[in-house]
Amino acid sequence: MTRIITLRVNGKSYENEVSPRLLLVHYLRDVLGLTGTHIACDTSQCGACTVMFNGESVKSCTMLAVQADGGEVKTVEGLATNGKLHPLQQGFWEKHGLQCGFCTPGMLMSSLNLLQRNPDPTPDEIRHALEGNLCRCTGYQNIVAAVQWAAQEMKAKPAAGVAE
Amino acid sequence: MNAFEYVRPDDVAGAVTMVSRDPHASYLAGGTTLLDLVLKDGVVELGRVVDITRLPLRGISRGDDTLRVGALTTMEELAADPTVTERLPFVREALLLGASPQLRNMATVGGNILQRTRCRYFRDPTVAACNKRAPGSGCAAVTGVARMHAILGARAACIALHASDLCVPLVALDAVVHIQGVGGKRSVPLTEFYVLPGDRPDIENVLQHGELITEVEVPLLPVNARSGYLKVRDRASYEFALTSAAAALLIEDGTIARARLALGGVGTIPRRAREAEELLNGAPAVNQTFRAAAEVALRDPFTVSGTAFKVELAKRTIVRILQTVSGVQS
Structure with missing residues (x-):
């Protein structure tokens, strides 16, 4: 039932085998270790988990990681460039x-x-x-x-x- | 919380076949309703999720007097469309008063039409009595704490509200829903798409399992019409409506030549106020007319103690939006 996804996060390519029910926010935090994206309400209310997906803001607690397959994600870790704050x-x-x-x-x-x-x-x-x-x-x-x-x-x- | 299979079909016909054949399958578009119900609330169990987000059902095209909106067009995309700004301003207002930018970037027009109620008893599986979730089990909202609930089309079996903002101007405009099923295509006016709760509140619309909304056809307003959407809520932003009203008026020499009026926040379905429109058509655009229309629109409400205030609030919402759109002072 798992599925292999390929996506770019903050400009870097990743390929992982994930369960369909894994949320994008858990993929970012638990699989990639990018814990800058936070989880608070877990019910699409608070916006703490907001990331950019294909150039637009989305709530990563309301999106499956498998839906991000082939896409481009930017998290807070991707804002600064060469050590310089955005x-x-x-x-x-x-x-x-x-x-x-x-x-x-x-x-x-x-x-x-x-x-x-x-x-x-x-x-x-x-x-x-x-x-x-x-x-x-x-x-x-x-x-x-x-x-x-x-x-x-x-x-x-x-x-x-x-x-x- | 159940495990489910995830599939991503390549074409519309394949997706429709896949869901039609499997009673435990469901389409996934923006996910802003479905993922909460499945993964967070535990109210809906699915065997298979059919992701349709990459099907070619996204985009807006303009005809002479209609706008054809692909079902996967997001709320933000529709709000940003120049024709919507120019010829359907109250659709844009309704869109931008709903949800938040992140959700509007995800949520689709088809999904907005099919959104499930926000009734807290429906969304809490520890509550036993919910005729919408478990037909015949009763309604906890009727005897419990109610506020964000329906007063029109409601009955003791169910007072769950259809909370869409977008659908309010869409029913006022006579938008048409295009549907594809295994047996072919059909189209249904949005005003005939929803089903009142009756004895089966679990049946919410005319779709058969597996039928897919592919497009929504929205008639444009006449160039000289004016329109507006008023949303009244408990806080100024990011909240569902207590009451709302969408109105479009064509006024000639102080007389209402053509009125379109629909109500949100009060109905088990988005409510077209046809009797009020009949009263408005041909009448002078004055406050007495507006109040008379409001009285007609709110005839025979079904209220519980927590929702009784909405009757007068909805009437005032109607009067206010008609004043705003017509430019008549209160």
């Missing part, structure tokens, strides 16, 4: 967009999805884009500021951008 990560640092940090990987990936589609979002658009990501510490204010900071940074230095 502008979004830098923004969360500069604007103190986290307290406990548990929701942060999901917040970053949802923010990436937003900035790919809308490089210059208003605070209201940022809040709307992050409505599927729950944070119990910050009250969201600093998260919105962090995403704005990243958008400015990426406009000023397009090379730091989201497209890779």
Whole structure:
């Protein structure tokens, strides 16, 4: 009943034999050891498990690993390049967009999805884009500021951008 | 939690044959309803999951006066379509007021139509009484805590709500569902697609096991029509509707030439408000007309103590959206 899947995660190719019922988030964490993607509610509510699949944000607790076969996944581990933080990560640092940090990987990936589609979002658009990501510490204010900071940074230095 | 087989057929006909022949098989598209029910809630048991996400049923094409939407088109893709923005603005509003970006990137239009109820008693297998899960077992919601439940089309056997936002403007527009089965293709208006609970709340629509929604055909609004979707909920974002209304009006010299109206958050199925439309058609676009339409639309509700407030809330939701769309001040 197992199935062999081949996919790229953060630019690297993997081939594994998995059970059909294995969720993508468990594949990333338990099979690949990429524990940056978090599990919180496990019921498609909180957004902590958000990753990019074929260029769009998805909840990896609501997708089977076998469905990702042949696809391209980006997790929070794939954001920084050559040891340099992504502008979004830098923004969360500069604007103190986290307290406990548990929701942060999901917040970053949802923010990436937003900035790919809308490089210059208003605070209201940022809040709307992050409505599927729950944070119990910050009250969201600093998260919105962090995403704005990243958008400015990426406009000023397009090379730091989201497209890779 | 059961183990299941996973298959990914290459073509639509193969997928339809596969599911039709196997009573324990189910299609998997966006997964945002099904995976929760199977893997998290333990409410649905499957022997075989037939992944249809790579079948060529994704994409939008525009005809002269309709939009043909492939069943696997995601909610985000439909919301981003320029024709939807231009000619079906209330469809776009409804889409963007539902779920969250990650879910809308996954969830498909066909899956949205077929989504299962969010009734907490249905989704909790430790609750014995649920006629939708186990026909004849009763309804825990009728005597239990209810809020996100239906008041129209509901009865003592089942008050489970159809929680879709998208389907509310779609039933208002007379969208048509295209279906493929082993015996061939057929099409059904969305207003005739859903089945009221009756004595068998487990039967939710006219699909036979194995039949697959391939496309949804959405008539465009006239260029000079105006439309809107109002969703009332317990918090400002990321929540299902307590009540909602989709309205499209064609107004000529202060008179409503043509009205389309449908309700969400209140029905066991997405509710077209035809009697209210009849009252609106030809009537002056004024508040008295709107209130009269609201009264007609909410006639004979079935309420329990937790849902009684929805009757007046739904009426006010209708009045407000008609005011907004027509530009009439309250």
